[in-house]
Amino acid sequence: MVRKACIPALLLLAAPAALAAAGAPVPNMNGTLGTAFSNRQIHAYASTLLEIQKIRQAVSFRIDSLPQDKADLLQERAKAEMMQALSRHGLDVATFNAISSAVDKQRSLRREVRQLMMEEKLSI
Numbered sequence: 001m002v003r004k005a006c007i008p009a010l011l012l013l014a015a016p017a018a019l020a021a022a023g024a025p026v027p028n029m030n031g032t033l034g035t036a037f038s039n040r041q042i043h044a045y046a047s048t049l050l051e052i053q054k055i056r057q058a059v060s061f062r063i064d065s066l067p068q069d070k071a072d073l074l075q076e077r078a079k080a081e082m083m084q085a086l087s088r089h090g091l092d093v094a095t096f097n098a099i100s101s102a103v104d105k106q107r108s109l110r111r112e113v114r115q116l117m118m119e120e121k122l123s124i
Contacts, residue, residue, distance in 0.1 A: 037095075037098075037099055037102065040090075041091070041095065041099065042099070042109070042112060042113065042116065043116060044089035044090055044091050045089075045091065045096060045099045045100075045103075045113065046113050046116035046117045046120065047089050047116075048085050048086055048088075048089045048091055048096060049113070049117065050117055050120055051081075051082075051085040051088075052082050052085060055078050055081050055082055055085070056078070058078075059074055059075065059078045062074065063075070
């Protein structure tokens with residue numbers, strides 16, 4: 001039996017109202033709507049996302065070979081590690097998810113996050 005890693009996405013942990021509150025659209029200088037996140041939050045998001053990707057990769061590599069009870073335990077530990085990564089970088093779930101949503105919708109923000117992640121990977 002092949003079992004795929006089923007690590008809950010942080011996006012599913014926050015209520016939609018919390019997402020809206022954390023990244024409420026605000027008018028930009030040019031009159032369009034954008035999401036106001038600080039540079040610190042964007043940098044923290046990129047760093048956190050790198051950590052979460054590493055955690056997911058490690059779990060998905062191991063989970064298929066484990067019995068169900070151990071796989072469940074591994075997933076719980078991974079979820080706890082993801083929450084610690086958020087905390088280490090000064091983000092909460094709602095803010096992380098709001099930035100994720102903005103990254104999905106805003107090409108320029110997506111490019112910025114990718115660039116930050118690449119720079120961080122290269123500096124390690």
